[in-house]
Amino acid sequence: MTPIRLAEPVLRWFEERDFERLQTPDVTVGHGVLAPDVFFSLLAGSSRSSVHLQPARRPLDARPRLHPHRLAVHHQVYALTCRGDLAPLELVVGALTVLGFDASEHDLRLRGRDAGLPFAGIDASGWSLAIDGVEVGRASWLVSVGGLPLATPALELVFGLERLAVVLPEEARTVAGDSVFRRMRAWEEEELASHGLETADLDRLATRLDLLLGESEASLEAGLPLMAFRSLLEAVQVAETLEQRDPAARRSEVERRIARGIARCATVGAARQSSEPTGDEI
């Protein structure tokens, strides 16, 4: 079974509980909360719960051989809700039950963790969710995004599908021989690792980063916060590749520029949404 097929029953389970299923983003992010639909809907104070399949790409996690603990590209089910009456543990256990998971047969642990993303102005803390010692996801409360405080803390649930496959019952994770998905992911991991660790040119990466940051600023000047945000997401990926290529390249000035840009996108995006008609009228 591919991770994508694992996602489907979980996504449906959330949909049945009034979580709106969002489109899988067509922009590369490392964390589900940075998917533009999620990020900006949080800023708009939307009360709708949502769920989506998130391919997460984290260049820093690329390894030369396919590694089960670190995958530069992996897949998450990302659910978000502002409803205070939903118990995270019940949601987690309920969603996993549809995959044949019987909680009474496993050691299920919630361990505290800081889930904030300082470069994105996100203050969050919650738990990592470990099943039999394998970290398969997390539950976190977000209180600010893009540096702006949320009206109500939002609960995010993240299930790492490749990790879930490690702890699920045998029948749920049986891999039916060869698949295009597996072959392509293995190839992609190899090349990402090779690029980030060995071949990427530092000067070219730095130039690209500069261009993306400049592009983002220009989009903001033009009143296009969503475009600016997308450029910044791309910049985050380039900055991570830069860091992968040279750990000393963790340049604080770049981080500051990205953080400043995201904060500005958040402010402009929030203002724009507050002056727009509601979704029902569009």
Next chain:
Amino acid sequence: MAELLIEIRADAFEPSTLPAVAQALRVSLVEELGAVGLAPRQVATAGTVRRVVVLLRALPDLAGEDNVASPAAGGAQAGAARDHVRRVAREAVQRGLESCRWPWPEDTSVAARWRGSLRGLLVLFDDTPLDIAAWGLSSRPETVGHPTLSPSPFEVRSVEQYRAELLALGIEVRIPERRKLLRERLFTAAAKAGGELVEDAALLDLAAAGCEIPGVATGELDPEHLALPRELVATALRERLQAFLLTTEGRLLPRFLAVVDRPDDPEGRAARGLSWTASALLHDIAFHWERDRRVPLAQRARQLEGEPWRDGLGTFGQRAERLEALVRDLATEWGWIEDVERAAEAVRLLHADAATALGHELPSLPGVIAGLLAREDGYPDAVWQAIHDHDRPATGTLLMPRGRCATLVAFAHWADALAGAAVLGELASVPQSAPGAARQWHAACALLRVALHRGLPVDLRLLAGQVLRRFGAQGFATEDAMPALAGFLETAAESVLREEGFADEEVAAVLLASASSQLSDVQARLRALRDLRRDPALRERLAPLVRTARRLESLLRDATEERIEIRLLATDEEKDIFVAVQATARTAAGLVDGSRPGAWLDSMEALDRSLQLLLRHVLVRDEDEQLRRNRVALLQEVLRLYTGQVRLAELSGDAEPTQDS
């Protein structure tokens, strides 16, 4: 006598905050109950990863007939009186829960997590439920067992039944008992796995707080990963898996133990999952280790020179400059000149692991990774060990920086870190629960432990001035930092000296004395004082001196400083005590003379006898102003001997010393 049981349940508490949460709750409840005359005589706290329990016992019987606080007193129905007390208790508990000051700021994500994870509230007063509503919860007379093994609620009718039913479900709510049980199970599992358990008290605390049912599973390590430096293996497994290591003849075994929150491990799933995670983690550590070794450490240090060290405290390069200057100063003062060049080399490489991938993977190993990489690069032992050991907690001989070079580097590192915090104004203002405050406290205590352990000639005030001068030379504003830094170090010194086994009053008596504040001297006087007070005969002789010291301090409290004029010594008693003062001053250092512990006491007793005669026969408040002022000056001179080596008035005199007893 009534009792009150309160249980708050959550999906999960953060194990490290469990004691602080229980304490906050306890303080708040005791305060509110005390305010209505229901202060309990016994309070116990307990808890697991999913429940915090406070048990308040022996609450006063306000419903008793002779209690005037009850409107029922004087013959009203006992039932009405009990109802009244229950109402009073309910209101107090309600206020106690609402006003509880949790150990985190209200507007943070940690507070949001706390609120979002709350699941149930049980309040039982004298075995009957109280209706309380707090934090969106309404109390119910029930609790639940383990969330996946025994999640069904059950009614709670009494404290004993509550504990018994939970125990029957395998849940031990008392933390020390659960810890003990867990430790026994770890030892049993270690023996079964053919190894010796590497004990880790802090990890055991955390693991015990992090479960309800203390179970143990055994994981396997890939033997290939044991070729990695042990520090890396141990830290990765400890931090990511809360794993306990196993050894045989000092070598790591390819097995480890981890705590699971269940009594068993059906089909070995936990063992398999833990082994998978351990393998994946160490695979990653090995990957980073190999990669980080490819670039010389000196090159990494150079890459960092222009990068910010800490917000507002300059760059890595500037910090290295300060440390190097301080290391040179200290080496000169301590007579360790031959170590200075290696120490200087070490400080230039000290933070090079900030430019490595492993440094980011394992941020709790400051310096250790750079030290290991320095060893790989072929630096001499003194250099790589100085880097490796520079942030050790110094809590025991094994955890001290190794050798003089490492001591110089670690000392300079801590002093600079504290001075930096003082320059930023963080030392006095950061609340104790803030992570920064914990780091600062660690640095101050480690610095002091090393100074005491090695007998270093360190005067805290002089040190504060010395290290701040280095910041001043780089253009930082240091005017306000001096009192904060010196005060912080002195507070830490009190704490560290108490750790060394000295009683509170002994520490206060020596630190408040006017003699040298050099740490080695303070420690020597403390040891002498403790030895003296441990000897019953000498202790008995000390008591009258303590009484005299208090009397003198009281007599001279408001007196202005006067000078003795010998020509005005009018009586024999005055002349005698003047001579006794000179004699005692010469032998005052005898307190630290180990050859004769009672020598100082002998001379102080002689002085005391002369003083008693003076006070008996001579009127200090003479009508003649000149005589009066001269006698005050004489007494001030005497008092200096009662506060010089030890400020005797701080001692309890007749009572046993608190810490030793």
